[in-house]
Amino acid sequence: MITNPFRPGFGVSPFELGGRQVELSTFMYGLLGGVGSMQRALLVSGSRGVGKTVLLNEFERQAREQGWVVVRAYPDAEMISRLRDSTLPQAYYDLDQSEPPRKRTVTGIGISSLGSVTTQVEDHDPAPTLLGELRRLAEIAQVHGVGVLITLDELQAARIEDLAQLATAIQDLVRDNFDIAFATAGLTFGVEALLEHPGTTFMRRAQRLELGGLSDTDVAEALTKTAAASGREFEEGALLLAVDLVQGYPFLLQLVGSLAWARSVMAGDTSIKEAHVLAIAEDVKQLMGIQVHKIALKAVPDGEMEFLRTMARLEAEHGPEIPVARIAAEMGRKPNGISVWRRNLIERDLVTPSSYGHVRFAMPYMGEYLRSVEM
Ligand SMILES: Nc1ncnc2c1ncn2[C@@H]1O[C@H](COP(=O)(O)OP(=O)(O)O)[C@@H](O)[C@H]1O
Ligand SMILES: [Mg+2]
Structure with a gap:
């Protein structure tokens, strides 16, 4: 049996380091x-x-x-x-x-x-x-x-x-x-x-x-080299879909690679095809929720959690860039009444300030995760 070359864990060095x-x-x-x-x-x-x-x-x-x-x-x-x-x-x-x-x-x-x-x-x-x-x-x-x-x-x-x-x-x-x-x-x-x-x-x-995310180019290169090392290549369309799913996040690079690789083996194919990547999308998000989001959110106090949940709701309507003023309004507070929470969440690496007066989630799929566990 050939072993999966991807390593979706913590503290485990990847087969191929992307970027950095x-x-x-x-x-x-x-x-x-x-x-x-x-x-x-x-x-x-x-x-x-x-x-x-x-x-x-x-x-x-x-x-x-x-x-x-x-x-x-x-x-x-x-x-x-x-x-x-x-x-x-x-x-x-x-x-x-x-x-x-x-x-x-x-x-x-x-x-x-x-x-x-x-x-x-x-x-x-x-x-x-x-x-x-x-x-x-x-x-x-x-x-x-x-x-x-x-x-x-x-x-x-x-x-x-x-x-x-x-x-x-x-x-x-x-x-x-x-x-x-x-x-x-x-x-x-x-x-x-x-x-x-x-x-x-x-x-x-x-x-x-x-440390922030990796560029799509770095992700594509690391996915390609890692898969190739086990003699199983990404087809072109499959690679594009995989890079899209990874969103530059190193843990996801390993997770997406690992699951797509496994799908390809299970299907009895010799390469990783678009269908394999499409088939894992939901599992990837769920596993990211369990292994990353859930743990990252563990010690977050109530007020900050409420801020995040509000962000998650607004993200569904507005897209990834969320106006802080809207968050405050939704929470029934003045903008300066939520500024401490905003600052703490940035320091917790859960939220990133983006364009002026806006924030976004620091990790891919966190909004989806919050919407799925609640509301
Ligand atoms: N530059 C990278 N290229 C490819 N995979 C990476 C890279 N950095 C981390 N990973 C993978 O991401 C996962 C998490 O890495 P880790 O260093 O444990 O994260 P952290 O210590 O920040 O929580 C591991 O599976 C690791 O192999
Ligand atoms: Mg670590």
Whole structure:
């Protein structure tokens, strides 16, 4: 059996990356631009399924290709202790086996279920610190002529004090001229609040990469190459229909490709035909609703939900560009009475401001989804 080459999931790198040339070269300029280069601190944001994690993975891959050491931080309660006690010591030990973790004995490597290094602190040594371990890694990397990239996905889930500690440590090393880069990704909402904290000044100055959709050309190319890799090609009309259905949204690229590919196999055909794409349209919208919209709307408070539902109703009459004044009127409020909701929804990456005084849904088919679950 041949396997489906499309990967409609989250955090799964696609077989063929569509677009993102600007983001990738921005990152490369940072790596190759030398210490102090602005692009050495990047903050990727955007809505669910737009490709933040995939882009971060791509940054890691590019950095490794340049010989850089890549260290991943995870935004949970152990973020700092895991970095300090296992990830960083493991990284410099990997780089140089003669550099055992500072003043500690490595009792085992990669043996715990988390894949971490088990270390044993000797009695009277000063306790290791995050900054100390990071500095140690940066020094050893410098001796080897390579830099260090630290990545953090789901930034919005990190504890503020932890993020401040990490950002401060990185900033300290940047100031000491070490080759160190920091790339993070997260939902815009929540990140803004984190950046208010005095300890995250460094992050506030990070270059922002607000991820949006892909161009139709990029979508067509990625669909074509991915399908071709499995020896099953899109017929011309089918490709046009598929691109139309995807609406530039990366998750949909994988979903549409995957379902169309499956339809073609089920029909016993050797290529992907128009009929296969037409047959999946409804399923695509439903799956997008369950896997993306439903989750993206989970924590949205009542007032903002009402704003979205009103938008959905108006979208059915007016098309995608919805006048804010109409939303306010429908909700029985003055325009400035809904401006906080509007701003929050934009920050949540659910709504996009378009032409003056208008908004639209940030994700394809969200209006349809809202109309289908309610009213
Ligand atoms: N540039 C891209 N080209 C093709 N597919 C992509 C691209 N970016 C993301 N995808 C696909 O979209 C889906 C969601 O990507 P992911 O990075 O998990 O999104 P996010 O982290 O923003 O929620 C995955 O199936 C992934 O393979
Ligand atoms: Mg992600």
